[in-house]
Amino acid sequence: MSDVVKLERHDDVAVVMVNSPPVNALSAAVRRGIFDNVKAANADSAVKAIVIACEGRTFIAGADITEFGKPPQSPGLSEVIAEIENCSKPVIAAIHGTALGGGLELTLGCHFRVAVKEAKLGLPEVKLGLLPGAGGTQRLPRAVGPELAVQMIVTGNPISASEALKNGLIEEIVEGPKAGAVAFAKKVVAEKRPLRVLKNDDSKLAAAKADRSIFTNAAAAANKKNRGMNAPLACAEAVSWTLDTPFDEALKKEREMFLKLVADDQSKAQRYAFFSEREAAKVQGVPESTKPRPVERVAIIGAGTMGGGIAMSFANAGIPVTLIETGEEQLKRGLGIMQKNWENTAARGGIPADAPAKRMALINGKVGLDNVKDADLIIEAVFETMAIKKEVFTAIDAHAKPGAVLASNTSYLNINDIAAVTKRPQDVLGMHFFSPANVMKLCEIVRAEKTAPDALLTAVAIARKIAKVPAVVGVCDGFVGNRMLAARSKQSEKLLFEGALPQQVDAVVTKFGLPMGPFAMGDLAGLDIGWRSRQDRGIKSEIADALCEAGRFGQKTGKGYYKYEAGSRAPIPDPEVETLIDETCKRLGLTRRAIGDQEILERMVYPMINEGARILEEKIASRPSDIDVIWLYGYGWPIYRGGPMFYADLVGLKEIADRLSFYAKQTNDPSLEPAPLLKKLADEGKTFASLKG
């Protein structure tokens, strides 16, 4: 018998105890252990009921994702579930933590389920580009009814123990999972309760048979929210089989669909994203014994767009914040926006009605930089000007307590130069949040030359604590994300001169799966910012300049690369812009040509990949997967495409290097020549993924 699953006896109840840290995933050994122990307990005449429970922080959190794509090992999960379901004695699942994916499917083979009140139950396979592949699409609808089942399976979001109780997914909420389940088992035996075998129970399906719209509605909603993704549609379809396909046949179809999705690039990308996100939190080049510094109080300087959003993220996680401004007026405005933001969310039902007041109570507004003195972490989010940043950091240095971590939210500026004005450069780093900071999950943690390892780990740990995804990067202009974005922006601008229109470029980018194209994004951010900065630096960009000279600053003036109807953010292509582009090109003596969508796509994405290769070469990012995490969580790169570096490996680095060389010549732009690392990998027939480890 295996070590990861043991059999205990509590009077006449057998307890099959799973112990496979960290999350009791269903590896081959766990499957074998459960199978053998359940079989043995069922055959033991002294046993009257069987409980399946887990040690550690959670019940089984699903199939072992690391086994996907490897040769299958017996027994398969479906065999384990069938063994449980066919037991002549009652089998009870004792749930704590999270019963997810294959873990919940296993409980659906049990005859009864009990859970502690903090437990969560769900089928999140769709988030990995999959559908539940061990009967979940057929048994969950029979347990809770097809309407809730299709919603849970298509969104992948779990439900709480109390919702599970209300909807018939569990029988009871218990105190300790094992003790509670054993007591429940004894009650079932004493009462001689009939076994609830879900595959034979169609009682909850009748209503849906009359009205199949729940499936079409779920599919339509999934399509709207997850444009381009295969799994949500497959999930909705599979649940609908409960109505017209015999159970065993539906199980076979579910299995076939699962195998098809596992082999699909979308699921590979989503599984890669899952592990990349967790990998990114493991900082390289830091002694193993390093511990983060404790953070209890946080100060944020600047209550503008970013400072306000960052303060909200801390308050959302229950961490008190001192929010510091230059004057009462600015403070009042900043606090007002935060309150309104929370109130809007509460009105939509996103947070409880009393949450805005509770969260506002965690924000302590103050004027004056001496108020940083109690903070363990100080985040600066003032104007993006080096002179002001230096002034602010000099003041922080004078007031902050020893050992406090000092972070700047700068988007581009050199953290080494900022650190140099303090007497404690070892405590200084960047924490680059993305707008809107209370929503976007990415935080680039910028490690400067002198940043101490424990200061770095402190930033990583606190970012995770406030539900952000941290990725450690080095110092360079724009760090990783904005530096790659700049490589794309250069091409999008050039495409206009060569013959494309804003709407054509944006359509290609959104069709690829990004939420917005570069021109709609420019209109949203405001075109005047770049215009002023070009004027300051004596740089010209004739089309963008001409738009601004015509008063077209983007959404804020109702026109930019597009026009906007009053009160609407929907971009409408504008013939005036076409004329303006034509005239500008004529004036410059440029001949425009028809440009195909494939060229646009390649010129939007490949230069970013090239910049990513330079970033790796310069060790600004330590892993290709960190770059992908940055694009997934900071810029809305579609998760089913894994990230730019993952996508590059799929396309093939040779193809990318060849196309970049071609465009370098075609457009007379040497910056497009493949970076040495890209070229080397391409010549050797390797991938970015091969760089790992």
Ligand code: 3HC
């Ligand atoms: N398989 C393999 N490893 C897993 C895993 C899984 N299903 N779930 C988590 N892990 C690993 C993580 O990679 C991480 O490893 P690391 O420490 O080496 O980085 C470790 O377990 C801890 O995970 P988290 O850092 O995510 O821990 P949290 O406590 O924050 O979260 C969790 C725990 C909620 C269980 C979260 O890990 C999670 O959501 N896991 C995925 C659950 C899931 O998707 N299950 C469905 C799998 S597909 C399936 O079951 C198919 C079936 O239908 C046939």
Ligand code: NAI
């Ligand atoms: P903002 O102009 O909205 O806010 C800046 C705030 O700082 C203002 O409220 C101002 O009164 C306050 N401030 C200025 N000097 C101060 C001082 N000495 N003490 C206290 N408060 C002071 O600017 P925004 O957009 O919030 O940007 C802040 C920083 O975040 C910049 O470095 C910017 O580059 C960076 N950033 C901005 C992003 C964005 O999308 N807006 C995204 C990521 C980073």
